[in-house]
Amino acid sequence: MPHQHRQNWVRASSPPWRGLFWYITMSTQPATAANPAGAIGHVLEFEKPLAKMEQEIQRLETLQAESGRDYSEVITTIREQLQNALRQSYANLTAVETVAVARHPRRPLVRDYIRLIAEDFCELHGDKLYGDDHAVVCGFARLAGHRVMLIGHQKGREWREKIEVNFGCAHPDGYRKALEKMKLAAKFNVPVVCLVDTPGAYPGVEAEERGIARAIAINLMEMSRLATPVVAVVVGEGGSGGALGLAVADQVAVLEHAYYSVISPEGCAGILWKSGEYAAQAAEALRLTAADLKRLDLIDAIIPEPLGAAHRNPEETAQNLATWIGKTLRDLRRLKPESLLRRRYDRWRKIGSFFVEGGKSEPGRTDTKPAKRARRPTKAAAVQPEA
């Protein structure tokens, strides 16, 4: 298998139980042969041949500038090869490679998107209950022709920032802050745009003491009935409840190489395979890529990334993001408030497929299947007890 060797570094370096530490160490340690995703290298294992070509182009360009000789033909050839190789690599990413791309140290973060596509960003801090969680960024902005309330997880780029924002792992205060700003937006009929990028809500003593479960639960409930259009985009990591806590929206999109999962592949492997070494298999089994989620009808759109993923061209990625948000908000703003809320409720209410066993069905129900069980498609008209 060509990607057998690609998975080795994941096996070699992931502790058995959880993604968070794996993520922290992987994204901050210097690059070594065993750990090619380090902060200095920024080269994922499957990207190594691509990086070599990129280096070669750079070397030739420098040489050309210094010596005055013409290497343009060679450069063009390598460029073409690089394009083809990129296209091929990124068209055939395995699930665990997608996770690595979504965690790429150079992948644009929420504050990058704010800088690139939000005009006149007016940041609003604090949950007005306890504190200001830096892992969640909120503020008014003008985006793709709309006034919006922009909310997102910030993961942090440099060490200092990473610590300040707690690696994008929000405490309860972060979720309460987000809800506070959403309610402000709803009061003045300003649509809400959520950009999701978190390994998960913070698993710590203080988070539990301040009721992280309650904070997320309240967000889920309130977002489901927030009287203004809400769109959510997973731009990097969509880590479990911590991601969903900002993603109950009218329309949910995922960037092409982002992932969205109920549990980190490392965590899942630790529990079900009893060893984090099986992260690659777990990633595959969890169906966490944008394409899989679309196939399962769990998300509404996939936003394309430029060739070679967002970290190669943040500007174009941001533009694609802005285009989708602009178009989606335009459509949502046409809806009457009641119909907006009814549609949102139905969107979430319909999710989930299950068998209806024949024979002993609910009296009065008309949709009972015969003894042979029928598979209900996801989002099919769900069994309504009051039907």
Place this chain on the structure above:
Amino acid sequence: MPESISQPRRNVDVPEGLWIRCTQCSAMIYRRILEEELHVCPECGCHYRVDVRTRINQLNDPGTFEEFLPNLESSDPLEFSDRITYRERLAKVKAETGETEAMVVGKGFIKGRPLIMGVMNPFFIMGSMGAVVGEKVSAAAERAASESLPLLMVTCSGGARMMEGMVSLTQMAKTSAAVGRFDQAGGLYIVVMTDPTTAGVAASFAFLGDVILAEPGALIGFAGPRVIANTIKTTLPEGFQKAEFMLEHGFVDRIVHRRDLRSEIARIIDYCNK
């Protein structure tokens, strides 16, 4: 997320035999006494986990419970497979427990007061929430709204069922939305948190109760204690994430002994009766 997915075949979480040694205080208890005490150790008050049918019988007036949607089963939307396939795992658990899923919903009566209730089964893949549990919770909330009855959820779960991937995570939003509608319709929603109520279930319909009761000693929280201990690299404080800890920090309204649950629920229903 379920911490342990393989549970031995037991209806209640106590050792086998006529005489039982309490796993907490080591007292020897006669089995019949334990059953009379609703599976609570008479010596130390340890509340054992009980299966869904036992719980329903303990809570309801005899013979009044009427189950609805009994015939929903997981469709394995991801065609998930780890060391064994999810279908095999489901078949095994169904055979062991005699249940089709981790939750039973229905209409019952507590001290003559009608209500819609949902009870989770800790012995069905750790009471984890997949599409079926999500559907049952949402359907129960909708039915409670349409019949103007109080809604009771007895939670007991390790969280979202990871074998259903993002389908299970989205059930958190689905159940919360349904409970939100019920809330807007002015319904009374009571939650009884039992051991354990964690992760995806805690962070959705469980913590949305108008009144949240908890059984003594129940583990309640978002992240599992082992995960937190591993993250912060220190030992956790005594009693961390227990029901008493949650009461102390203001996230639980009352801690109620199992034998008082019926009367406490009836009392709250009476106070909230419009």
